Amino acid sequence: MHAVDVMTPKVITVSPETDVREIARLLLEHNISALPVVEDDGKVLGIVSEGDLMRRVENGTERRKSWWLKSIFAGANNASEYIKSHARKAHEIMTPNPITINEDEPLNRVAKLLEKHHIKRVPVVRDGKLVGIVSRANLLRGFSMTAPDAATPATTDDREIRDAILEEIEENTGVWVDRINVIVTEGVVQVWGLVESQEEKMAVQVAVENTPGVKSVENNLGMLPRGVGHF
Numbered sequence: 001m002h003a004v005d006v007m008t009p010k011v012i013t014v015s016p017e018t019d020v021r022e023i024a025r026l027l028l029e030h031n032i033s034a035l036p037v038v039e040d041d042g043k044v045l046g047i048v049s050e051g052d053l054m055r056r057v058e059n060g061t062e063r064r065k066s067w068w069l070k071s072i073f074a075g076a077n078n079a080s081e082y083i084k085s086h087a088r089k090a091h092e093i094m095t096p097n098p099i100t101i102n103e104d105e106p107l108n109r110v111a112k113l114l115e116k117h118h119i120k121r122v123p124v125v126r127d128g129k130l131v132g133i134v135s136r137a138n139l140l141r142g143f144s145m146t147a148p149d150a151a152t153p154a155t156t157d158d159r160e161i162r163d164a165i166l167e168e169i170e171e172n173t174g175v176w177v178d179r180i181n182v183i184v185t186e187g188v189v190q191v192w193g194l195v196e197s198q199e200e201k202m203a204v205q206v207a208v209e210n211t212p213g214v215k216s217v218e219n220n221l222g223m224l225p226r227g228v229g230h231f
Helices: 020-029 050-057 067-071 078-085 107-117 136-144 156-172 198-209
Strands: 034-038 044-049 121-126 129-135 180-185 188-195 216-219
Touching: 020 034, 020 050, 034 129, 044 050, 044 121, 107 121, 107 136, 129 136, 136 180, 136 188, 156 180, 156 198, 188 198, 198 216
Parallel strands: 188 216
Antiparallel strands: 034 044, 121 129, 180 188
């Protein structure tokens, strides 16, 4: 399998001039931990993560995962006051010149790249333009579909099935595809990610089952915590 077979294709991005508050809002709203910073033409300039933002507001206390993102919108406290008075843009806090990969990068090489550089995700580019992102979770899901030493790559049919599933979900179910990861191997489909209701989970199930070429589906979708993703 290759990066194109497991990547998240609908990537939430920000521009170099996006404000810190907007970055924090997007991270919290979409339940993600990092965002690529891209130019208007799709070229990747950097990545801004929770860690990048936390370095702007830490005051020596122990790091915690996402409580501080919510605090930005929850009234006066040290973190929100600091951000209000020291607003910064994406290009000022991002990690610049990130490592990128092409769509045909084998998963085992992607895994080695993440481990070597101690990173959690890597943008996928085509002709220098962002087309997706591969995270550690994407890799694990890909490896779960095939033995690590398996030599059989995903077929063109599998990729066409995956594209058709994602298109159907995006256009007709109301489910945000940036929260969904679809893996297809020889017509067998695994769906991972987060949805907001049991109805959305079932809608994805139906979309997959109705896609030509699908032999079976394993629906691993979970539910977003109450209150996440609504503003």
